[in-house]
Amino acid sequence: MKITFWSDFNCPNSYIGLNRLKKAIDETNVDVKWEMKPFELYPTLFDTATGSIITQNVIKYGLTPEIAGQKVDETEKIALKDGIQMNYHDIKLTSSRNAHRLVKYVQNRHGEVGIEVVFRIYEANFIENKIIADINVLVEIASDLGLDENEIRSMLEGDSYDFEVQIDEEDAIVMGVESIPLYFLDTSQEQLIIPGAFEKEDFRIAIKDLMNGEITSKSYI
Incomplete structure (x- = not known):
């Protein structure tokens, strides 16, 4: 199965959703090729x-500070139920462009750790509250996964993969992608599109039905 997903490292729902989807995949023992596509929530940071x-x-979003704070609290509680010790209140909000460039590079050159680098960047941002725009932070993440520090630095x-990130984001606009996360699950015969962070069990059922050819009678959109 090929799973392509539009997400951003500053989007907590993208982190929560991917965590649930990965757990569902692990439980169904499906062999998956992952590809993350960039969708920057704060492109001007x-x-x-x-x-x-x-x-x-x-x-x-035009929220009051009180409502914005409540939403952050709610997000942390949802993440905690899924086993993620998210510290969303203290996130060091910065540009996610360098992080997306790193992922594009790793997916193309070192695909065996492609999904691992995605999770490590999410953890650095939402749990450790590191500055994910910082090249030193990203180099450390990549080297911890066994990649060559000098190569990544x-x-x-430079500006490698900046153009590729821009193309992916323009493709999202053409496709009408307006919110994230958004998942495309492809087998040799079927495609399933899932918008939003499903519960893990809902992901698992959808994957099972897709693999069994039973998805055509259901809608997950």
Whole structure:
């Protein structure tokens, strides 16, 4: 199975959804090739921290600070139920462009750790509250997964894969992608599109039905 998903490293629902989907895949013992596609929620952010997540969500979504804070609390509680010790309140919100460039590079050159680097960036951002725009942080993540530090640093210090990230984001606009996460599950005969962070059991049932050829009578959109 090929799973292509549009997500962003600043999107907590993308982290929660991918965690649930990965657990569902593990339980069904399906062999999967993963590909992450970029969808930057805050494309104008810089590489240095620019205020709290509550302030950013007040600006971006027009919420009051109180409601924005409540939503952050709710997200942390949902993540905790799934075993993720998320510290969303203290996230160092920065550009996710470098992180997406790293993922594109790893998926193309070192696919065997492609999904692992995605999870490690999410953990660095939402659990460890590191600055994921920082090249040193990304190099450390990649080297911890066994990749060559000099190779990764050289790539990140240039503009490699910036164009590829931009193309993917333009493709999302053409396709009408308006929110994330969004998952495309492909087998040799069927395709299933799942918008949003399903519960793990719902993901598992959808995967089972897709593999058994029983998905055509159901809708998950």
